[in-house]
Amino acid sequence: MSRTVNGEALFGDREREVLRKMIWQVAEFSGVRVVTYAVMKNHFHILVEVPPAGTEVSDAELVRRYRKLYPKPTPWNPMPAEVLEGHLKDNFLDGRELRKDLTRRMHDVSEFMRTLKLRFTLWFNRSRDRFGPLWSARFKSVLVEGDRWALRTVAAYIDLNAVRAGLVSDPKDYRFCGYAEALGGGRLARAGLSVVDKDLEGYRQTLYGAGDGEKEGKASISHEEAVRVLREEKGKLPLSVVLRCRVRYFSDGMVLGSEDFVRKAMEGEPDGKRARRPHPLRGADWKGLSVGTGLRKGLFG
Secondary structure (H helix, E strand, O other), X not given: OEEEHHHXXXXXXXXXXXXXXXXXXXXXXXXXXXXXXXXXXXXXXXXXXXXXXXXXXXXXXXXXXXXXXXXXXXXXXXXXXXXXXXXXXXXXXXXXXXXXXXHHOOOOHHHHHHHHHHHHHHHHHHHHOOOOOOEOOOOOOOEEOOOHHHHHHXXXXXXXXXXXXXXXXXXXXXXXXXXXXXXOOOHHHXXXXXXXXXXXHHHHHHHHOOOOOOOOOHHHOOHHHHHHHHHOOOOOOOHHXXXXXXXXXXXXXXXXXXXXXXXXXXXXXXXXXXEOOXXXXXXXXXXXXXXXXXXXXXXXX
């Protein structure tokens, strides 16, 4: 997740559409799979699957990905793909250095985010005759277990961003999120969400609460009432209701998944004088999900 400087709402429809397209473009170059995303007026969320470190990329694939990111020469990257292809084929020093530099930028979430944010900043500043930083910090990230339930829960939280912001009442009506793009026929968006659920039926249940043991009328509880129950009464609500509140587990939880996954991921991560331990998620039936930090203050909002 990344937010603009001072949280300013700088992105209208045009800016959000450009960033949406850049997400897919940079993801293809970087070799990461976008599971889902949400582009808002002052921030964006992306859930990505990153291949293991050391995944090999053939020269032909390297050139294909390069063409996706640099379809034509630019002042800051003047080399055409055909020239890259020739250097790689010759395999002299220039070719070896180019191969090393390009592959270093792939299969890495930090490089993916750096490239995406830099490209969008260049476009945004040029379009506004603006200069200076656009983003408030590097980015926030949470390591998510590859289990379908953990992925489905995080994906649903992301796709419900516009609902939480009061922009729409149904995520399918917000064109700048993965779920709406998938329903609109977006091939890449549908392929991304297939990691969560092959036919999206189970995913819809997580988004809307259908078949989730939800009592009649609970889905229509106001945001203010939901936050009051979670904060003051320390109670539980249906998951579909809690996901419509701001929950810091998804931005500051460090690691999210089963208790065993979180414990193993947090090994060697000291918290003061004590080793970190898994913390069960509160406020709903999360079906055994834990995070790597307790987040006792200001958890819901």
